[in-house]
Structures are given as structure tokens and as C-alpha cells.
Amino acid sequence: MIETLAQRRELCFWGWGYADEGLTPEEASHVAQLAQGLGAQHKPGQVPRLEEFTLAAPRVAAPDALAAMLSCTPYDRITHGYGKSFADLVRLQMRDMPNPPDWVAFPRHEDDISALMDFAANSGAALIPFGGGTSVCGGVEPDVGGDYGAVISVDLQYMNRVVEVDKVSRAALIEGGALGPELEAALKPHGLTLRHYPQSFQFSTLGGWIATRAGGHFASNYTHIDDFVESVRMLTPSGVMESRRLPGSGAGPSPDRMMIGSEGTLGFITRAWMRLQDRPLFRASASVRFPGMREACAAVRAISQAALFPSNCRLLDPAEAMVNGVGDGVCALLVLAFESADHPLQPWIARALELAADHGGSWDQAAVDRSLAGSGGAEDEAGEHRQGAAGQWRNQFLRAPYYRNYLTPAGVIVDTFETAITWDRFEQLYNGIRERVGAALREITGVDCMLSCRFTHVYPDGPAPYFTFYAIGSKEGDMASMLSRWREIKLAANEAVTSFGGTITHHHAVGRDHRPRGYDVQAPALFREAFAGARSVLDPAGMMNPGVLIDTPARGATVGGVLG
């Protein structure tokens, strides 16, 4: 029995998922083959155990008044000591955690958070808001630098209720600590859904999504959680900042847009009113094959500019299609889908397919017709566990992070990075990244590596390409040398993305890892200074998540982290 103040099912502290959950035998065999194919000669040994970590004692004592919500058990400290990036998993394999949180707090109300802020102000501690801890960019790591006397990771899991549902406006007031499945379960009896399904859906929270501008289910129109935020309530060290519930407004710069994406540097997102959807009843889908990437891009551009708003418009480039077993290395594949709670979608998909045909796309019309015929009834039980290719892809999408639990100790680097770019510069970016990051991978690992791309979201003015690469980190499974290889690759990727004009992140946030050669280059310097000016009002002591997004001038925290 682990010791913890957490209420939730025990997590795998060294990897993805729950402690009692592993790879299926088929998955295990699949990833073992994959590792071998990449040249890994090492078989993962014993998984890490909590007692193998040497954690420094908390630097401050817990005051009596807060003791009931503070934990310093190894499980709590280690599960809050890293996010879920590749570097995090490697360091967990190394049983290495030089900067664990001194304490992990489990507040149950805003008053508890205020008390923590008072304590932090008095003790010189930093506070790190912690939702599900699935950051892949060093967003929750207590490596805060500066002169902080201690770090408290503040886990909002007890603040996870759906407080109120407004069926008329299709909105709900939801606490920041609610996990995806928790809030969807509470909305379901009302026939409503937030329909925000990042890959981390099971393990990430509403507050985390808002703080990091998470990307979601819809490939177009409603791409980020931003679009579903009706109002936000944030508890800052200077007090509560709560915007008014409004469907739209033109009254000054949007307060919500200052809080959305603030990554814990301004305060805690304790609640938000979120715009919801009716549960979809109608669907239409197609898999369209194109002779090459250029034709596929032209089609996707036409579809994205036609105001048809597909819910899925996932273009797999030739490499990605091949990895997924649906391509020959030349063809590109577009997975196109529409959904609606209101109307049949034949005219929508028919027009999108006309546009695809204009650019050499071909598809199985019978499958399209089946997708149309199969919709219009009650939604299937789990909503998302659909049959067929879409369901299969979805399952693999949700399972992919689990594969790392095996691949990382086997010495394989699997990582992703994503961006967005206007159409006019896409081809240059796409070729440039494949060339430059491809060359970096080759130089660093000594062999050609798999680097593939898909579009996760599309806009009228450009796509959001998402790159995945597999590289051998260390044939012998030497974690330290693998980590140093990953560092080089990560910096090369940051540099390539921003120098070709893309955004350093489309939906994985900035954290610490996307700052060097990334956010620090992309974001206007004056904007970062202005944001620091706003921050100094909301958090004058600079206690909130120091080093993430921007430096914390008040306390001298500069970006550290695994790339520092």
C-alpha cells in the first residue's frame, strides 16, 4: 500500500497510466519488435521502485494549520516531481530526481489555496499548480531556480466537481481539477459533452487544459480549449480574478485570454464556465488517398477554406501513413470526418470529397455511405469507442503514451513536436524540418531515423503539422547518454520549428522545454515584458510556477529545466 494523500487510483509513478495497468501481451510484443527493429539491444530490466529514489528532506516544515493537506510521501513527491515528457521518463528510469517538490498539497477549497499562498509568501516558497501532471514540456517540474526556499506542488484533484449545468446556454461551471473522464461523466446525464479529447484526456484536467491552451477533438473551427471558455475564475496571490460569463464581448482586451495559456504563472484556475456541445448523433467519414503530399495539401487547404468545418481532417504524410500500415511511402492519406448533433452530413462530406477529388483524391464511396447510414441513432455507449478504422486509430492514439513505458528503458527515443504555419510557408517548413531535424537525428544517432508528420488541426490560413520521430537513444540502454542525445534533438527541433516561421507549440504549451530557441525567439520580447508587468501585479512575490513561460524577475528565477 502506497502512502499518499491522493484520492485517485494509484498512478504508475515512473511512466504513463495507472500502476496496475500495463501493456497487453500483443502490445508488449509489438513494441519489443519495434525496439529491436530500431537497433535496441537492451531489454528493459526491473521497473523503478519508490525506495530507489533518494529524495532530499523537505526544506521547510509543514505548519500545523496546513499539515492535513500536505504530503511528503515518496509516492506523492515523485508523482509530482516530473511531467510526462521523454526527458521525465528517462530521468525516472535513472532514479534521478534532484528537485522533488518539498511538499505536495491537496487543497479542497480556494481557502486552502489562499492559506498555501500565505505560507509561500512567508516562507519564500514557490507554488506549482498541478492538474494531471501530463505536461510534456517541463511545465510542472519543481526546478524553479532563483532563491526559493522550498517548492510546493499543489494538486487540485479534490477540486474536481461539475458545479452547475446550464442546459439552455449549453454551458457548465467546472472546477479546475476535474479530469476529462470525471467531467464528461457528470455532463453525460444532461446529454452534453465538452468534447475536448487531447491524447492525455484520461489523466489531464480542465484547469491544465486552460492553463496550457490544449488542443482538442475538433480539427477545425474549435481547435483549442480557448474556444470553449466562457469565463474563468483564477485565484492569484493578489486575490480572485473572475471574468463575467459572456457568449462574446468587445469590452477591452479579453481577461480570459490573459489567463488562458498562463501556465500557472499568474495563479490557480479554480473554476471555469465552459461552452458545451450536444452529444453527436450524425457522422460522416472517409479515408482519402492522394498520389502525394503536395496534392493532399492542396486538397486540405481547399477543404479548410470552404467553411465546411470537418471535425477530423487528419492528413498523414507518406511516412506517417506507412508507419500506420496504410501507406506505401508515397501516397498521403486524409482521414476526414464530420459530426453533428443536429443534422445528417451528406452534403458536407460530399462537398469536401469533391474538393479532394479536384486534387487527385480517391476513396471508397461504399465506406462513406456506410458511415452516413450508421449515424442518426443514439450514440454508442462510450461515445468514442467506435468500431472501424476511426475507432482503431483512436485506441492507438490513447495507447501510444503507454508504449513509452517499454521503449524508454529499452533505449528508444520516441518523441513528437508540433507547430502551426500559414499555407504559403508550409512546404518550406515541412521540407526544412524533415531535412534539418532529419540531419540532426542522423548526426546524433548515427543512423537514419523515422520522422513523420500528420496534421492534427487545420485553419483556413494554415495547418498544424505534428511530427513524430523514433530514434535509437542508446543501444545498451544507457539512460544518461540517451538523455543527452534527446537534449540535442530537442534543441534542434525547437530551432527548426521557429526558424521556418512556425509556432514553437500548437497545443503542448511552453513550459521550460520550449523556451530555449523556441518561445524566447517567437514571442515578441516586449510582449513577454508586458506580460511580466501584468504578472508582477497578480503575483508580486513571484511565487507562481517560476521559470515557466518567462523568467520571474522578482525572485531571480531564470529558465532552468532539463535543457538549461
Add this chain to the structure above:
Amino acid sequence: MIETLAQRRELCFWGWGYADEGLTPEEASHVAQLAQGLGAQHKPGQVPRLEEFTLAAPRVAAPDALAAMLSCTPYDRITHGYGKSFADLVRLQMRDMPNPPDWVAFPRHEDDISALMDFAANSGAALIPFGGGTSVCGGVEPDVGGDYGAVISVDLQYMNRVVEVDKVSRAALIEGGALGPELEAALKPHGLTLRHYPQSFQFSTLGGWIATRAGGHFASNYTHIDDFVESVRMLTPSGVMESRRLPGSGAGPSPDRMMIGSEGTLGFITRAWMRLQDRPLFRASASVRFPGMREACAAVRAISQAALFPSNCRLLDPAEAMVNGVGDGVCALLVLAFESADHPLQPWIARALELAADHGGSWDQAAVDRSLAGSGGAEDEAGEHRQGAAGQWRNQFLRAPYYRNYLTPAGVIVDTFETAITWDRFEQLYNGIRERVGAALREITGVDCMLSCRFTHVYPDGPAPYFTFYAIGSKEGDMASMLSRWREIKLAANEAVTSFGGTITHHHAVGRDHRPRGYDVQAPALFREAFAGARSVLDPAGMMNPGVLIDTPARGATVGGVLG
């Protein structure tokens, strides 16, 4: 011949429109009847002449280096001394302008603006960015308070080019000073259009739209100019802040969203990359009659939540329908339209009309069919000067501000205010505003006044209601007493809108007039302080448009203006 440094056709300095443009005889007769019907006994006399204004001499001398771009002619000072609000027009009738700009600047490049900023910093002057000057909320008035030594209104009309067009991404780089018709004319040869048509379209600028979060053409989905901004270049007193051109991003809080809605308080919007549309080829429209407002609202709600995205979804309440000659005082009328550059719209409008029928709506199907049959060809010449009811409404929409040129001196108050509210609270707000503002109008004017409502924009979670009222300000045409009546009404409207939970402005900005009992109540106090913190970085001397949106702590400017 007037003396001016302006390049543009001479404006009517005391009202709406151009100097050589007046009401048609039919319009003149129509508004005279209207005024008479409202009880006005006064016929407007001579229109104001420039020489009737007594303007204080500029408080600072123009330095030689700037002399070529600075003007202090009466025409330039008076056309930059007010916006176009009702209070502005009344004060112009009174030949009263106690706070004209000391100088009006006409920069041609960013360097000119920088030089003005240097001069302002040295002389203690304030700068007011001036686009088209159509603010209806005191956004450009040089009533800055504080200890400013002078005020320079900075007119961007020479910075009005479309600099670059990216047809592939459908975007253009446009200078902030471009008027609506100027930028549309430059885009037209490319087959592209911004399609942002506020009522002020002819006389307002891109920079003004962005600075004020203007509402535009599309009733749904793309409601504000915000949605079309791809990147912004702003010249602040601390330097240039320019965001990266991106279709979407999740990298920290959006820099654009800090500049959008900043109303000149952070700097000058000198350029922006804007997302464009192809020129529409297909249209579908219908006028749907409902037995009453409640049924109509239920239908509009259903349509807004069906993801059909009509370009027009203008619901006229019974009073507004009657004023427009299309209602009996009980029925409500929905003007519904779809447009597309890509596809015929029959399925879209058919489904929207099904939803309307579900709530008791009825319409002339032959007219719908005609609208469908008439589309699909090349766009008619002017794009917007269409025949039929829609064209008629549009013409009246654009002409309405001209009517004030007669009605104001006749002693009639015509004004509007608009908001947005979630559906669950709409009925309470609608009834509450009609009751409370209706009572205020009755008390203040002594008679029942016309107060009508339409929806200008709709969201899945609520509508944007827009209220219009006609009241007798002074039977004898006494402008001073009319102004004081208007003040009382305006404050009552501000109070009603915010106390029923709406936003103080959906798309007319905050300026000075929407602060008391409005923005100062609605916007979170901490947000306003944080915004001031950001501002103090970008404009440490507090020279930019002081008193608008927030107070300027650096220089002691607090909200003044006509309501202060």
C-alpha cells in the same frame, strides 16, 4: 477651401459623412416627419461653421522637425476633437469644444510616430491614435485629464496601404490607417475580401477596428474583427511589439489578444496581417415570421446551436420589426442568410428553416428558392448593393447615421446600446432593460419612448442584443438640456446592461462613456490592474490615450469625458 493636412475628401465636421453629402429630399422629409412625430417643435437652423468655434491656442509649439506633419487648422482640430457619439454631435451643435487637440499629426511612416512619441515624452503631451474617428463612446476625445501639457491627435490616414497579399493562405498585410473601402478596393483584384462591414465601414479603419474589437458582417462564428487577426504590429512608446503570423498557436497567452481591444492605450496598430475570405458566390436567405419574441428566441437559439453558421441571423423584436415596417407589434422577424464562396447553400438554409418551423416560424418559400436560384454566378458589382429586402436594409443601415445630422439639431435623441448575454439570462435582461431603460426614458423625457431590439450576432451560448431608442431631447431644440437628458439615459443604460449580467459593449468599445457603471463594474478589478501593469511596461510615461479603458496611474489621468 478648408485648410487641412488631410488627404481625404472633406468630412462633415459637425456630423456624419462627407461635407458635400447630405440627406436626399426623401430622407429629409422622412426624418422631419419622424422628429415631428416624436414631438419636436424645432426645425434645425444653420449648420455649424468652423469659425463659430473658439479654440484655445495650442499649448505647445510645434518643433521644426515635426512641423510638416502637424496641423492646427480649425478643420483638423475640430474633426479630431470628438468622435461620432450622440453627445459629440450635440456638443458640435453647441459650437462647444473645450478640449480640442492642440495639434493633429499626420504621420506617413512609423518613424514619424516614433518622433511624435519622443516629442510627447519631452513635452509631457498625450497622444491619441485616430483612425476614422467614428468612436461612439468617447474613444478619441482629447479630454485626457491629469497633468498633460498638450494633446496630439495622431491621424493614420497616410498609412493606409495594403502592403502584401498572400493568396495561398488568404491573408493580407494591411496598414492600420486603411479605411474599409480602401482596403476592400485593394483586395478586390485578388478576388479576396476581409468582409468586415461595421455600420461605420466607409469612415473607419482597420487599426480602429482592431483597437476597438469591432463587430462585423458575420452574425455567427466570425463575429468580431478579432477572429480575422493573424498578427499585429504595434508601435508602443517602448518600441515595436509584433506578433508572428500564425494560423493558430498555443504558446502562452496570445500577444494579439492583448493588443486587440487596447483602444490606443498601449500604442499604435501600424499594420496587421488579416485573414481574408474568397468573395461569396452562393447565397440563401429567408425572412421568417414568428408569433412572438419567445418563439423567435427559441428558434434562434436552436439555429445558433446547430453549427450551421448563418452569415446573417438578425432577429427583430416586435418593436423593431414595426419600426422597420415589417411587423405588427406582436410578431418578431428573423432575417436569415447564408453565404459561401464554395458551395450551394440549400441544405444549410433548409435545416435552419426546419428549426424555425419547430418554433412556429413561417416564411415565403418562393422567396427562399429565388435567393438560391439567384446565386452561384459572379458577384454583383458592388458586392453589397443587392436588390430586395436585404439590400434595402443594408442601405438603410448605412444611411442611419446620416439621419442624426438632422435629428440632433431638431432636438431628437436617437441612440443605441448593445450587449451580449447567455441564453439562460436573456429573457430577464431583455425584459429588464425594456422596463428599466424604458422607465428612465419616460421619467427623463416625460413621455413613453420607442425602445426596440435586434440581434446583431448570435453565439451557441447566447445572443448579442442591440437596443435602439428614440426620445425627445428638447422640444425647443435646446442642446444643453438635451445633453443632460442624454447623460442620464446613458448612465441608466450602462447600469441596466451590466446589472442584468450583460457585457457593457459587444462591439462599440469602452472608451470613456462605457466606463462609469459599465466597464468599471464588469471587468475584474484585478484584470484592470494587471492590464495597467502591462501598460506601464509598454507606455511608462502614460502618454497613450489617457483615461480610455482604464485610468493612467503614471500621470494621474482619471476618466473624464462627457459622463464624468
